[in-house]
Amino acid sequence: MLCEMCKTQEATVHLTQVVDGSIKKLHLCEACSQKHGFDLQGPISITDILLGMGSQREDKPAATPERSCPRCHMRRTDFKKTGRFGCAACYETFADDLPALLRAMHRTDRHIGKVPAREAARVNATLELTRLQDALEKAIGEENYEEAASIRDRITMCREQLKAS
């Protein structure tokens, strides 16, 4: 069997992991597994390198300057190599990569568990904002412009609240 990454060498590293009920398999050659920061002695997670696999095929020319986190300066390649983010802001910096990654690892891509007390107001405001946006669309759809204007004001207020927190 050939390595799934370079497609030239014989695959000698075989990984199996159960992700969300389905079995995922990955066959790599020694060189590729090492190149992708794959420590065979350490705990192994296919999901750590799912991201790396995808990009290998997509952006081979790599013409655009690499994205990096404005706060901790982690580059996308650093993240691909380690599978760990550099700081909390990385979750925003690499937001584009997240959905695919999170879907492979978790049930959904939205937190519904515990919220820190000081964050509760912000979380409630976010929920309120989503609710208001739905209501606005509905009001516009029903051509109820007076209602829509009032909802828009509340949305503006809600946004300001979120910005302030």
Next chain:
Amino acid sequence: MSIDTLLNNTGAWMSSSDRDQIVITSRIRLARNLKEYAFPGWGGQEERVRIWLNLRPRLARVPLLQPEIDVGMDELDELDKQILLERHLISREQAEKGKGSGLIIRSDEAVSVMVNEEDHLRIQVLASGMDLRGAWALADELDSQIEAVTEYAFSPDLGYLTSCPTNVGTGMRASVMMHLPGLVLMEEINPIIKGLGKIGLTVRGLWGEGTEATGNMFQVSNQMTLGEKEAEIVGNIEQIAQEIVEHEKNARLRLLEKKELYLHDHVGRAYGILTHAHLLSTKEALDLLSDLRLGVDMGIVSAVDRKTVDELLMLTQPGHLQKMEGRILKPKDRDRIRAKRVREGLSRGEKKQRKHGKSHE
């Protein structure tokens, strides 16, 4: 109380009552990070030292951690770390850390916080037997108390932000450690492990990630942390663990029914080797003590009680063995002294049991 006092006592977590023969411990771990700092793996040692200096005094005052012991990883020698590892109070990863990483621990060992492991904070509650709900309730409260003196990295959409995206959301890993020799002997454990994988649970060995199940000990935990509430995850694992307990009891009954001679022979051999061996490796001791534990639980061996066996399970670990001996031992010496400790421990256990038996007559 100092860390030395704690290390010289035997771990509280393995003291099991008569109720919990199969579920040994329940554990909740919460991963938390501070908003303003880079994650430990990326920030570098200077940053980690700043975080540890900042967090140490704050955590030392958290009510639920009282009476607390706080210690930096650079203040511990290899043997101390090994003991904390064997008691599940630090991880392998934390044991390798030095300056800038640390541990805050309540003196009963039930509640602890690792600082600057993979995440800034790893909160842990360890309970004896099956009590995942109780452990979660305590972890939740402790988390709220810590949250009051720090500022967590949190996103309304993604929840608690963690260094590794596999932990994002609740940041919670809920696990139960189970002793399943019946299912292993009946060769029914593999389909169960496979089945658990299909419903999003992970099965690991006694010492966590990447370890095999020695001594028929299996750790069942949740894999996903996003999209489910903590209480749901905890309830789900408790229910599944309860089902596994029933399977294990069932397997033990069928062993008695269909393979009685084999079972008696298996347990008897373990007991025989343990009471007469002069060299025992860690793995052999663990496997044989596990078989003996099964024999005690099923009433096949009545000469010792489970408490004696459980204590030996902990004391035969390399760190504990060397601490008791008061010096670093070469592996060959360890095997000799381990065998000696096991022979002595079981002989003391037998005497205690005889005395106990007499007082009942």
